[in-house]
Amino acid sequence: MPLYHNEDQAMLAETVTGFMAEEGAIKKELRRWRDQNCKDGFGHALWKQFAELGLTGMLAGEADGGMGMGHVEAGIVLTEIGRNLTPSPFLTTSVMGVTALNAASDELKGRYIPGIVAGETVLAMAIDEGAKHRPERIACKAEKSGNGFRLSGRKDFVIHGASADALIVAARTSGSDSDADGITLFAVPRDASGVSQDSVRLVDSAMASHVTFANVELSGDAVIGEVDGGRELLNRVLQAGRAGAAAEQVGVASGAFDITTEYLRTRKQFGKLIGEFQALQHRAAHLYSELEIARAAAIKAQQLLDEGSEKADLMVSVAKAKAGKVASLAVREGVQMHGGVGMTDEFDIGLYMKRDRALSEFMGDQYYHAERVAKMSGY
Amino acid sequence: MSDLDAFREEVRTWLEENCPPEMRQPVRDEDDVCWGGRNFTFKNEAQKQWLERCVAKGYTVPAWPRAYGGAGLSPAEAKVLREEMNRISARPPLSSFGIWMLGPALLKFGTEEQKVHYLGQIARGEIRWCQGYSEPGSGSDLVSLQTFGEDKGDHWVVNGQKIWTSYANKADWIFCLVRTDKTNKYQGISFLLFDMTSPGVSTKPILLISGSSPFCETFFDNVKVPKHQIVGELNRGWDVAKYLLGHEREMISGAGNADRLNTIGAILSRQGLEDPLLRAELAMFDVDALAFTAMGEKFLDEIKVGKAHPAQPNMMKYAGTELNKRRHELVMAAGGSAALEWESAASNEGARPRTWLRTKANSIEGGTSEVMLNVISKRILDLPGA
Numbered sequence: 001m002p003l004y005h006n007e008d009q010a011m012l013a014e015t016v017t018g019f020m021a022e023e024g025a026i027k028k029e030l031r032r033w034r035d036q037n038c039k040d041g042f043g044h045a046l047w048k049q050f051a052e053l054g055l056t057g058m059l060a061g062e063a064d065g066g067m068g069m070g071h072v073e074a075g076i077v078l079t080e081i082g083r084n085l086t087p088s089p090f091l092t093t094s095v096m097g098v099t100a101l102n103a104a105s106d107e108l109k110g111r112y113i114p115g116i117v118a119g120e121t122v123l124a125m126a127i128d129e130g131a132k133h134r135p136e137r138i139a140c141k142a143e144k145s146g147n148g149f150r151l152s153g154r155k156d157f158v159i160h161g162a163s164a165d166a167l168i169v170a171a172r173t174s175g176s177d178s179d180a181d182g183i184t185l186f187a188v189p190r191d192a193s194g195v196s197q198d199s200v201r202l203v204d205s206a207m208a209s210h211v212t213f214a215n216v217e218l219s220g221d222a223v224i225g226e227v228d229g230g231r232e233l234l235n236r237v238l239q240a241g242r243a244g245a246a247a248e249q250v251g252v253a254s255g256a257f258d259i260t261t262e263y264l265r266t267r268k269q270f271g272k273l274i275g276e277f278q279a280l281q282h283r284a285a286h287l288y289s290e291l292e293i294a295r296a297a298a299i300k301a302q303q304l305l306d307e308g309s310e311k312a313d314l315m316v317s318v319a320k321a322k323a324g325k326v327a328s329l330a331v332r333e334g335v336q337m338h339g340g341v342g343m344t345d346e347f348d349i350g351l352y353m354k355r356d357r358a359l360s361e362f363m364g365d366q367y368y369h370a371e372r373v374a375k376m377s378g379y
Numbered sequence: 380m381s382d383l384d385a386f387r388e389e390v391r392t393w394l395e396e397n398c399p400p401e402m403r404q405p406v407r408d409e410d411d412v413c414w415g416g417r418n419f420t421f422k423n424e425a426q427k428q429w430l431e432r433c434v435a436k437g438y439t440v441p442a443w444p445r446a447y448g449g450a451g452l453s454p455a456e457a458k459v460l461r462e463e464m465n466r467i468s469a470r471p472p473l474s475s476f477g478i479w480m481l482g483p484a485l486l487k488f489g490t491e492e493q494k495v496h497y498l499g500q501i502a503r504g505e506i507r508w509c510q511g512y513s514e515p516g517s518g519s520d521l522v523s524l525q526t527f528g529e530d531k532g533d534h535w536v537v538n539g540q541k542i543w544t545s546y547a548n549k550a551d552w553i554f555c556l557v558r559t560d561k562t563n564k565y566q567g568i569s570f571l572l573f574d575m576t577s578p579g580v581s582t583k584p585i586l587l588i589s590g591s592s593p594f595c596e597t598f599f600d601n602v603k604v605p606k607h608q609i610v611g612e613l614n615r616g617w618d619v620a621k622y623l624l625g626h627e628r629e630m631i632s633g634a635g636n637a638d639r640l641n642t643i644g645a646i647l648s649r650q651g652l653e654d655p656l657l658r659a660e661l662a663m664f665d666v667d668a669l670a671f672t673a674m675g676e677k678f679l680d681e682i683k684v685g686k687a688h689p690a691q692p693n694m695m696k697y698a699g700t701e702l703n704k705r706r707h708e709l710v711m712a713a714g715g716s717a718a719l720e721w722e723s724a725a726s727n728e729g730a731r732p733r734t735w736l737r738t739k740a741n742s743i744e745g746g747t748s749e750v751m752l753n754v755i756s757k758r759i760l761d762l763p764g765a
Contacts, residue, residue, distance in 0.1 A: 002455075003677035004686055261760055276764035278753075284762065285755035289694045293667075293674045300673035315669070322670040325663075366666070373669070374662035379644045 024086030034205040040163040041207035042087035051119025070306035075247035082251020097123030099240040124164035126155035142171040151216040161209030162199035185224040249323035253330035256352040294326040321369035399425035416507025433472035448502025454683035477501035511555030528557040547595035570616035589736040628692040632699030647713040690758035697751035700741035707735040
């Protein structure tokens with residue numbers, strides 16, 4: 001498969017690019033909800049509009065009312081979300097959540113997928129425990145209780161937790177913290193008894209929760225996939241999230257790069273446009289080069305995931321690490337090249353820096369993924 | 380089964396039957412490369428056999444039309460062939476500046492007669508070419524070149540000097556930028572082809588820090604060049620040169636080495652690497668290198684269907700060469716004092732340090748990294764005054 005979008009994908013990209021620039025623009029969405037101190041951190045009306053375009057259920061099977069599309073298509077949407085810093089539950093709900101639900105019972109699918117397709121339901125991912133992404137260790141426990149399970153423990157960095165209809169929770173049903181086996185995924189309704197959330201605004205204005213499960217009684221039908229055998233499914237969900245976050249970071253980097261190079265073409269100092277200075281030209285050209293490479297890594301990872309290739313896991317980590325490195329460079333160069341105004345809230349470049357910082361941590365930063373690349377390469 | 384799957388089967392079988400086992404090992408050093416040409420000595424029978432079989436099949440230049448010695452493969456088929464060759468680590472049957480650089484320029488600018496004649500020779504590995512571009516006073520500022528061809532009716536008489544001519548002392552013919560109009564800087568250069576055995580041509584190898592002499596000074600003293608040996612129009616050689624530089628930059632970038640997912644850390648870990656900070660640098664390098672592999676694949680896919688920005692080879696050259704320099708810094712660091720050995724059997728006569736030093740030229744030859752960044756600023760980013 002060639003490493004560029006096919007005709008259908010190019011058409012989707014054109015539609016989504018126009019839509020997001022219009023409806024998901026920074027002024028219209030991010031600044032509006034932030035300035036109103038919105039407790040969800042995103043707009044439900046826009047989520048509905050996503051649904052009208054068929055985006056919210058794009059990864060769900062056609063039999064379930066979705067579009068049966070793949071990670072390349074999801075990447076197209078996420079790149080535009082990134083470029084416009086559009087606050088949206090797309091990554092957690094439509095990408096990671098649906099990837100999990102695609103392995104669920106018909107009953108669970110029936111409970112959540114129609115609402116996702118309609119742009120009414122939101123899902124959050126409860127995976128991380130602690131401040132860094134370390135899904136190899138899962139301590140949150142679900143013990144057998146009658147016909148169901150009793151869930152106890154704590155999860156952190158649960159994006160959109162407070163506004164989600166359900167949390168997809170990775171919990172330990174057997175073994176000890178670092179065991180690969182013994183993991184089970186659950187769909188836990190937000191309002192289940194014993195679930196409490198401390199919802200906090202993050203640097204990028206998104207809302208994330210510290211979630212505590214205190215003896216939450218779950219029926220057996222809350223289980224997604226196999227009991228004790230959920231590691232493989234969890235990895236699939238993580239890969240979807242990492243590839244998606246990488247695509248979003250490519251979008252963030254592209255957006256930051258575009259407004260920065262535009263600034264170089266318009267700002268004058270010493271009687272010259274600052275873009276005439278070679279010191280800045282070379283840094284911009286270097287950044288362009290890095291950004292192209294990150295873009296290539298991201299689409300390669302998406303294609304390998306869609307092909308079900310065994311090389312996908314390695315490439316997803318490469319893409320997340322590379323996109324993390326490059327987006328970070330893009331926003332740092334962006335603020336520096338903007339000079340004083342780059343430090344003001346009025347200019348958007350600072351918003352890109354904040355969004356990038358949060359995305360970097362989401363599903364593992366560049367150091368975590370470089371470590372994975374080393375391990376997978378045998379050193 | 381799709382046509383492409385059928386083609387893959389066919390290629391796989393052909394490779395199985397025709398690629399000698401000795402040719403299924405990665406190229407270790409310069410000695411393993413088959414350059415072809417009048418004076419080339421094959422390293423062994425397998426190398427010769429592999430070349431002959433590929434020539435017969437058109438696989439030395441698979442994407443070129445059959446009429447010019449290629450196999451007439453579509454971009455998708457050429458990619459399949461490349462993937463299948465990589466899969467068994469098959470060596471390129473023939474490496475040459477004719478294939479990488481002159482060939483694409485001739486395909487675009489050559490007359491039919493030139494294509495049949497020169498491309499055929501290149502495809503069969505009969506003539507080894509070198510490139511006469513840089514001059515002592517014209518490096519990054521190439522267009523200021525002074526080598527002059529005086530019009531003598533049915534031929535030019537060329538006088539001047541080139542430098543950094545790769546393998547000029549081993550090449551049979553040269554493609555050369557020659558000033559044919561002193562009054563016009565850009566539109567006063569012509570792209571000429573001539574035999575290196577012509578009276579008046581001499582070469583002098585330059586000893587490099589790596590201890591080898593791949594580059595030469597090349598002198599022209601009243602060299603006669605017949606008029607039909609011009610590519611493109613008179614005084615429009617700069618167009619040919621720029622087009623060709625794109626291909627040179629692509630070649631130096633290392634794009635096309637896709638599918639070789641051997642990470643450097645994995646290779647170096649066998650040497651008992653125990654330094655956590657070095658390991659971390661290797662891991663970060665591998666992230667960049669694997670991402671660049673995807674970039675190379677994307678670039679080649681896009682260039683085939685005209686989706687790549689015309690100036691994108693400059694970006695590939697910049698990124699690829701800087702990456703390669705970093706790779707060899709790490710190879711040296713991981714190797715420790717063993718990688719310092721310059722003359723010993725154990726070090727394969729200093730393969731590591733010599734290669735390390737050689738890579739420093741990557742970001743100078745064919746346009747420096749700084750020139751690449753200038754070109755990106757101007758042609759891709761459209762920055763003011765660039």
